[in-house]
Amino acid sequence: MFEFELIATDPVTGARAGRFHTPHGILETPVFAPVGTQATVKALKPADLKAIGATLVLSNTYHLYLRPGDELIRDLGGLHHFMGWDGPILTDSGGFQVFSLSDTRKMDQDGVTFQSHIDGSYHRFTPEKSVAIQENLGADIIMAFDECPPPDDYAYVKESLSRTHPWAERCREAQTRPDQALFGIVQGGVFPELREESARFLMTLDFPGYAIGGLSVGESKPDMYAMLDVLNPILPAEKPRYLMGVGTAEDLINGVMRGIDIFDCVLPTRLARHGAAMVLGGRLNLNNARFATDPEPIDQNCACYTCRNFGRAYLRHLVKANEILGHILLSTHNVHFLINLMTQMRQAIIEGQAGAFAQEILKHY
């Protein structure tokens, strides 16, 4: 279980094509995972996700713990059964959401106490609690509990590692289910030496995969890419690598070129709800009046259900009329856009064309 086969590694760029075996199927990497925060990828049915080509779905430990509750989900047969998704699922540790969403929080060396953003009730997460919740949910890939610090505050980031690293160790020890792959999360902000320190510590715990956290949270793109360049030669080649919370075409391609295998982001579904369609080089804002009479699809070359069946004028009408179908059709396109990009990138890696393909995409940015 959790074998990671490297099918091809581009000799020039280091980009990898792999197959990650999980209890709910094989992930062909590089792979983009749409986010189903509350046990649903917003506006998409599981059947829609399959049709789009999605293979991995992320769901959020913080949200599901608060509502409907991880024990309820366990009692109903686990998250796969609950949400009707029979493919691989990844859950995060809840740490990021405690720091970004909860009304108030108080951290100590042992864990963090916080108030629910839903009803203000008090809760406490520790590494052991995060693992226990994730074991109740039953995802294929689970995450070590960590703190996601402000990326450019050296003193804070360094101090934060003194919590995150023992927490990773405690998560490793707390894990009881052999059918879940627990990933360690490399932190360290935008500081190469802290990133290296974090990676080297986590590698002593021999996780079946490594996530890179605390990026895509406000730092510059060059800073993000620099951190990936630091970690690419350090992290073990034979383990999958997951860059958390990254979801633009530009960042995905740059991530793959730096050895990343797995991505997730709310961006495609969030943009959809704001009326924006992802295209190479940026976005089409369908609120814009210039689309009112435009019969063309979002992208003539896109094979998604939306682009095969609807024009921009119709999509703009749905957006302006605030119709749910607008969210559905734009989410369909945007998630397909990133998944298809990773499918094409994978093929290019296998064919030894990773650099050329990346260049072809990145020239739009």
Next chain:
Amino acid sequence: MFEFELIATDPVTGARAGRFHTPHGILETPVFAPVGTQATVKALKPADLKAIGATLVLSNTYHLYLRPGDELIRDLGGLHHFMGWDGPILTDSGGFQVFSLSDTRKMDQDGVTFQSHIDGSYHRFTPEKSVAIQENLGADIIMAFDECPPPDDYAYVKESLSRTHPWAERCREAQTRPDQALFGIVQGGVFPELREESARFLMTLDFPGYAIGGLSVGESKPDMYAMLDVLNPILPAEKPRYLMGVGTAEDLINGVMRGIDIFDCVLPTRLARHGAAMVLGGRLNLNNARFATDPEPIDQNCACYTCRNFGRAYLRHLVKANEILGHILLSTHNVHFLINLMTQMRQAIIEGQAGAFAQEILKHY
């Protein structure tokens, strides 16, 4: 075009099974049409509607005239192409919405001037204008412009017929497209003699089909059924009959038993957005705490996508978390519920079991 084949008529009840030929396909009747007010059945893709078994979709002239505009839809190839629905479409006349939705309105013998509910702008509908808009939209079945009066005010209803009937005549004369079936709308409130007068007048205009309007607007069920009993022997057997705005299982069955072939209603999609699932005998309100741990589908015997894949606890979670997927899955079930009911009723009519089947359904009410 617009041939209506009567496949079977139940000798006891008068319930009819038919085939209504339209430019976009044959409607097997009795048929329930989900409502796509703004050129979309809320929360359902055309592919979802096909999977559910929907054959006819209704859309609203008033809404599409105001936004995005009927001329725009015409220029983009008509409503079928615009909304990606290649099956039959029915548009109403806009009359009902002018009276129920617009901010202010002023009626005269020639038509009605009203303010848009969107931006307060002034507009005027006449019979000729309603037909012109519906010709721009290009539905297969279109409606004569009528007034929908309060059903139990005899003097008002009688006076209203003195407008609605000349309007029907003017619509008949205004129609230029031979590829649209223009239906007359029988009004007359809850008064048998006015209903009969209205039907007999409209029949002199020899419409290819007859709608029954002004019911399901506050009158009692016995009053509604009594009006259908009045009209059943009067309306020509060889033309399709459409009961407007009716959408409970009980009313559909009672309608078919009184010679109705076509129904439409927003109820299944509206209930879905309020967290309610349609079942025989009533509704399940999924906001109710008793469903929090309930693993059963809405209906064990239902073959819809929702019931085949999800339990009530999950649906309740989606409803409580205000997730779009809740609207999608409940709309899927509710629309399927009514369409499947009509499919089963049709089969029963063909097999000479209409009365027994109706009794089986109505015992739940």
